[in-house]
Amino acid sequence: MKFKNINKRRFFILIFVISYFFLWNPTVFAQSNEYFQASKIIPPSPTAGSLAKVVDIDVGYFTGTHQLNIPLINVESKGIPITVNLLYNSANGIKPIEDASWIGLGWTLATGGVITRSIRGMDDFKFGGFPSAVSLPPHNEDNYVAPPATSAEQTSTANYFRQVGNRSIDSEPDVFYYNFMGKTGKFFLGKISAGDTIYVEKQTNLKIELLERTINAKWRITDADGYRYFFRTPEVVSNYYKNSDVTQFSGLEPNFTNSYDDSESAWYLDSIVDPHGKIAVKFEYETGLSLSAIQIYQKRYDLLNQGATNAGTMASVYNFTSSNRQRIQNIYLKKIIYNKGSILFTRTQREDIEPVPYSNDSQKPQKLSQITLYSQNNTVTKNIVLSQSYFNSGYAGNDRYAFLRLKLDSVSEIGSSGEKQPPHSFSYYAPQDMPSKYTRQIDEWGYYSSFPAYVIPGEVTQTLLPTVKTYKGSTLWTFQGVNRVPDSVGSYVKRGIIESVSYPTGGRTKFEYETNEQRSLPYQKIITSEVAKADGSDMYSEVLDHFSITGAQEIAFDLTCYPIAEDRIPNNQIVAYLRNSSNVVLRAFSISDPKATLYLQQGNYTIEVVFNSEYVTILYASTVQYKTYNRKAAGGLRIKSISDLSRNNVILRKKSFVYDDQPYVNGAPSSKVIYPNRYYSRACKQYLDDNSSTSSNGLYLIRTSGTINSLEGNAASSHVTYSDVFVFEGEDKKNGYTHYNYYNLGANHTFVEPEMPLVFSELNGKLNFVEYFDNKNTLLKKNEYQYQLLDRKKLKSARFMKPNTDTSPFFNYEDGDIRYFDNISEWWVLIQDNETTFDKGNQLSKYRRYFYENSIHKLLTKIVESQSNLDTISTIFKYPMDILTPLYNEMVTRHILSPKVMTERKRNAISFFWQKQNYLKFPNGVISTESDQESKDGVNYYTLTKYLSYDVNGNPTSMSKGKDAPTSYVWGYDKSLPIVQAFNVSGTLLETKVQEAVIELGYITLDAFLTAIGDLRGGSQKLVWYNFNEKLKQKLPAESMFLTFAYHPQYGKVCSTDANNRSKYYEYDGLGRLQLIRDQNGAVLETYKYQYKL
Template sequence: MLKAYLLLTAFVGAFFLDGTVDAQSLSLGTSLYPGFPFKSSAYSGSSGPLSSAQFQTDILPQSPEAEAMVKYTLLPVTLYSGLPQVSIPIYELKTPNLDIPISLSYNYNGFKPSETASSVGLGWNVQGGGVVMRHVKSRVDHMDVHVVGNDYDNYVNMNYLSNKQDFLQTMGLGEADGEPDLYIFNAPGLSGKFILMQGKAYMFPHQQIQITSLGYDNGFIITNEKGDKYYFEDAERSHHKQTSQFGEYVPDHNSAWFLSMIVSADLSDTIQYNYTTYAFHQPPVYSETLTLTLNQNVSPIPSQNYQESAASGDSILSLSLSSIVSKNAEVDFSPAGTPRTDVWITDSTMYPLGSVSVWGTGSVLERNFTLQHQYFAGKLGLTEVDETLPLTDSGDDTIMQRYTFQYQSPDTNISTIPGWNTHSVDYWGYYNGAQNETLFANADASWVTNQGYTGANRAPNFNYCVHNTLSKITYPTGGYDTLIYEQNTTGNYQVGPSYTAETSKLTVDWYDNSNLPDNHGTRSLSGSFSLNEGQMVHINYTSVDNGYPQTDPFLTIYNASNALVYASNPRPPVLPGVDSVPLPPGAYTYVVTCDSLNGWGVGINYNSYTVTNTLALAPGIRVKEIDSYDNSHPAPVLTKYYTYNNGTSLYNIGAHVSSVNQDASGCYANGTGNCPTGTVYSVSITTLQGSLNPSVSDLINNQFWYGNVEETDISGGSNGKTDYSYGSFTPVDPDVFLTQKTDYKYTYGPYGVQYVPLHQTMTNYGIKDVIDFQTITSTVTDQVFPASSCYTCSNVVATPDQTQPVVGVQNVYSATHNVMQSGYKYVQSTVDIAWDSSGANPVTNETDYYYDNPNHIFPTRLITHNSKGEQVTTQLKYPLDYPITGINAPHTVDSLFNLGAWYADSMYNNCYDNLVAALQPYQPYVNNETNFTNTVNSYNCEGNYATNSQNAFTARNTLWQNYLFSLDSAEWADAVAWHKGVYWMQANHVVSPVIEKYISVQKSDGNDYLVSASRDNYTLAVNTAGDTVAKRTGIQETELTAPMLKTGFLANIDSNYHNEVSVTYDNTNRMSSQSKVNDLAYSYLWGYRHQLVVAEVAGSDPATIASFVNQSVLDNPSNDQTLRTELNKVRTGLAGTKALVTTVTYDPLIGITSKTDAAGRTTYYTYDNLGRLVNIKDQDGNIVKTFFYHYAN
């Protein structure tokens, strides 16, 4: 069977045009993004130990633009996070090999006073750019002068040093770095997190991408699995303002690197990013300390006190995106005319984004968008996006499309809104409106002996958290969506099968209820009911006097937001009667109305189910309901309702308080320095400390998701629901993934609504742990302070370190250990079940996936069964499935590094154990000071550990360099052309293309027989710049004339393949021809700066057709007619031959403007100001087809 091979699909797809337009709709997203298996030591408003020497780096900020980008990595817009997918498309920047959608996108799950809006507005961001952001943990990696020789990656596992009190003290004083900085990246097609271990990146979770560090402060190159390279080299610079009060040292460092350039794998396409600088000043950083004294028997003692301190915020010289440029298009981002007023320091360098303009070749303005803003709750808010006519003013009379946005509880009075460092926040930094005097919660009050301390209310409060949340979007059609939210919750809300039937009744009659007020000729009564489960609500009604029609509906039902969800007909044709309406859980009110000639009795029947409720409030908010309205009806035309269960965090959430304890053994002095018998007393002091963190810190530490989400269509007409189930392999792979999706429809029955399944997909995953790292932090857990009346006493406590050469220590440090696991999930099997329209007769298809090569994460075998019950196996081979004999592959390099790390760890443990054993004869220290100290000094455990660790890193780097060198050597030494291409692909991380695919079926005799096989041949090509790349130059397939065993095929693969398709390229790596065996060759000419195919010629070769034209005219045509004239030279030159010539002209940013077929007939295409096809004209200018556009909503 001939493999489908049309390589030019992406290029000539524009030849086929229709007038369709995608409808706009708003829904919850379904994209999945990874989390991160790292337990951080701080959280928003956390109350934890923080010694003055140990700087809490979680409060280091990033710029608003960098935070807005990485927010999509930390808080993905998807169903499992409960966020609505809101996006305003701007333009899709395309080249033959790269595709960058540019849009304004919304990501917001609650009001945080500490959050600074991006230049687009609070919750909004420009999608299409990218950033790698550094999140400093402990100390700034390799840049802190106080941490020389004690950087995190000086050892393969710094955790092993935590047995030593002197090392823990070094770390506690900020002279050792026990945690690597975390790097978070987000760009088109890329998202994730990684750390650096001596320059090599390890991802969490592991991905099949390659990250190259350009130096600890110089940026990165990230290569995706297709070989496209993303350069992050434009850096923002952070300056930490040191204060005499704290004395911490944070060196100036690059805190983020913005996307500078994307280069396609074959080097033929480049997209460039340009920026302008601006200064961002962090608001003052507040921290609180509360000292509590217990068992105070020693006098004098330190007094109990509460202190609030402020330090100047950091300054960041950051970058704002100014343009994205390709060969044929430039997208410009221009600031508004007035500087922002919602930032801490207004120095006229931070502006809202004012407009986005799309320019074509020749500086032609193709599309233009203007943005309008207001300030809500002291934050910049996006209120309007207008697309205006090109080359005109942007007044209202030129607006072609308008989007408007409304927000929950807008308040333009900045002075009434709490500041960045307000105490009125919940445990996760969301505004809760509480009038708190401190960050220390009521739960901490049990520590307090001084009754003057008032604990804070740190519980979430939805009414304040929902502040500034997008509540309404109005589209260019006049239709709009409204969004209703609710607080996130942990736990479950489980509805049982049993229920009690309930009825709410009302009767209203003009004469019997004459005491009711006359509302312009009608009288009404209202009632209410509540549903604890979504269901079909049944309505019974009767008429007191049905002889005359009634103008108004006799029954209306409203939800808790006072939105109309049901309205009856004014006078039903049959009385008494029944009706039904599907309603989600919630509280409802209803109104029964009659006029002067009628009366009505209404009964609303529903079920009250038994419920098991373990829900508790959680950080942020989620979408509860989305209502879509057209521009002519008061009721929504589409309503989707969302219910959630199994809310949880990837990490610990909402810890309340931890503490530093200070203990002492004191006595009343007798003047001799000794403690008389009976005069020894004890005292304990607890110190609570807390501060507010930037928004990104909170998201890193508290990534929240739901295990189950149900989306129910409660609109009129054909309703149904979809259930989604999610899972996670935290901490090995904290990615949240879809495990099951089931689509239902409902049918009406005698007992109400009944949901029947239509389609279900289930995905089973496995997990692989690639490599683990451990981190360590150190804090003082016990301190000794001398009582002034007895400061010469032995005011020390015993150290837990058996190698400490002192009697005791004044400060006892304890370590907190965390494991960072770099692993990944993989699909083990998928199950697809389809039912008929009645929910019966299921048909099941199952596919099992196998992974035979640990060097990549792609499936190599897929096994399923055909309609005969036979087992069908699909074998896939990728570039990394063609190893070089005798060379360690990437997986082996990691395995050998793990082995080297294990050796270094083992040697250190042996050394430490031997030291402890050697010191046993000299315990206690006070009796054997000299021998004890000499023995300790004779062991160099830490020095040897550092050496062995470095040996492991050096061996890893050497193995990797040898691997790359071997690929380069094999690329030139191997005599087989397609082998060379595969080796180049491995060396340049082009690892996802399928090179070979063969399918076999297992027959009843137990043997596997080949069904088909194909191989794509990649060979090396050199462009005009002298760069060598691999290009697909041919397709080979098997030609089965008789049954062939799979084993026979594999025994002699090359001889079983036959050439089917051949492809050639020009010196810019654009395809110049393709042909099937024994068939016509198709040759191509490229124009518009070699970005678009302008001619296809069947029956000639590339050199011949290129000789007829001037390539510079094709690349830079002044107008369509000029290009048509130049291309017509090909027809003239091939006159008298059998060649068939088709030529095309374009508006490069919109589409085809003309097409001349092989007979010389030209068809013209015209577009409106929004780039939509409106007319197709024949060669004489006659309109043969016109397209009209109408919106469904």
């Protein structure tokens, strides 16, 4: 017997996802006969259970953020991986206005999928929405308003935008976002009259289809493998508004008015269908009700210059405030059903989200509390328990919904027999000091900060409008507001963000943050260090203190003096002294003269305060340094370091991040910052409502409280992006570093109005180069990347920007009133990466070039790579769309695009090797591989593997390798796992004989038989399994040989039996970990034990 003692360790994994090309597997170029082997259909023998849940820590260097990924469940159904993970995204910090998800603040449940929508203007699915509305008026392609060519065109254009203004038609498309199975993106619906094109921001080979263009829309997305994803469960939102600020942050009517304009804001993934038309996964949901946080927006017009007054004098101030909140029909994931079982999601009520008034308990806001994995026979396999509490849990006020936020404290796994694994637990910065969701102490980007508040005269609440200095007439005028400076220290903005993760091992990972930074004009900052303190605050304090300086230097003196009682001494009375070593008074201090910075010579000095029992009197002496800075805070946080610690708090591994343009000193921030444009000046008009075009006009300063322009067109998810990031390994930064450089382009075009979106190129954020340095700052290797734009489309739209100062239907058709802008769809690809290695003054370079020659399937068609001997190796790929045959055309119709049906390799442009994967439509309608072949001359092909038949689920049921006899399979557990592997027998005969054996044992189907034997723990179950193998042996031809397998569908193999009916049994504990391996007599062959140790 073998005995294995496995020490459980938690692996710290730091993964930076650059893009798929950076992870390219070079073995794709190797000559190999390692095609499909029959034995590979059978899963390998189970190994020891996972060594504790691995937490992936993915750092987004470009934005300075990090993401935690805690895998909970990982199963598979008909080729589709079904994962249930918890994701935490640091997202540059927590914004006060954010509501927590049903997991907790900052956390999301990553499973299934959803299409969400941001409505711009009108609902695209309602009458007059952008896709169905008439085309835009004539416009300039550069997004400037061109003067109408004719009076008829002017009239037509005016009528069009009047309808936009009164919400009869829509001039801009909604924005749709998809997120499913690791695929994310954004798209827009084009005009029906222009071909009903869907514009995907980052072009891929996903096929997105709108199945029903109604209020109850339905979607289908097909991937390049032919899997179809259906999104048909809608989340409905009702909007409520109030044209004023609010002081009470709760309730709906009568405080808010219902707009009676319900819209679908999201569509959840209902089912996944495999390429053979079989449902692989189903998702079930339940609904609830909640109220969103209240969004408040202010826009103020201040008159700078009065122009014409034909329609009367315009007001000196126009002030508009709107408050909005939404009534949300929440969609909660209830169950995932797949071919090996199901996953149930259990909820309980939460206290931090405001319920809709008068809703019943089942409809009130919910949190996810438990995830349960069930087998096919509805037996519990695993329980995941979420332990949650609340940020500000000690809050005792009346406004709990404004202060409480759901907090995930820990996640633990409980096995089928009640075994409980130690939990993952989480700690957060200042969890009891979170601000109200409605605090006005937020910086330009919406993060918590601290600055002097201001209430504009005539208003009742603290303003978020900026202070602006500009000319009013000929006089420089200050329009008072607030300077929403970011938190430069981090004490405010860190609140609520995750600080550490503790693991079942006892170890933990700690996260250190710092504030984002940007370049600024150089400025000096005084750095002081205390050298002496004369303290007269009480009778026991030292009223004298001495200090010495070596070399002449500046010393700063600072007096603190204030009364304890009501009596006051004269402000000019001397209360402290500075003396030299000869006891000569060099400086005296009083309340009216408390500070001084003196240039002192080398020597010894004394400071003294006059003790007064009615006063606190302290004099400080400090050295002075003047340091020049070229940086300032830019709002939000970035990750500074990630440390992996043992249970004894010993640092095992540490990564540190520097975001400057130099790795060590004298660097400057490499960031680009998207600044909120919250004020501008423009001419505004006011018309008489008599169709005479009579108007008045004036120049106004326009200020808004909005925090940031909406980010569109491949924008990063952060307002700060970094061109250079240096990643250091080791606690002391002495183990070398890696330098990442990114394309950091900023917005393509910027409008002055904050309501307008910012548009970015897809090249933004792509990796430019990576450099690797050793601990002596010597460059070891450099990788460089080049990209090319292969396609670019624009969906033109317009936004009606008529000033709020005028309520008439008239407007000027000019840049100020109309803004055209583009919704961009681009296809960028990597076309080359170069690698240069440096060794003792020598350098070796090689490259790899990539070609994408089909703009429809968008798959890699050729790779050319250099070799060290100066040869070039080319690899050419062809796909079904590249070969015109009826079968491949049918595959393309089904959107099965990705199979490489032919691969050709060339050395220096001369072909030397070919591979083919031939497809066939089998009699049962399944399209799959018919044979794998290779050739050395492109004419004579050798067949490596021939697939003779498949079942209706696309599982191979018979195949042969080369000229060998066939190997056949019978699949069970809803045709998800191979039960019998037989050699030298046809698939049809094997299936027939297996079914006969099952029936003779008293079972109608193979799956009924497999359900009866369960996990083969009992003696009667093992006897039935033994008899099944004996019957099958009697029924199959004598020249055949077979193996059989039984499974626990979630855990793995529970039995393997050879041709002589000798079995090996695998036993698992309640957490699904391999525990014992026994022979057919019950003797223990291997034992696995699990200890948590780090």
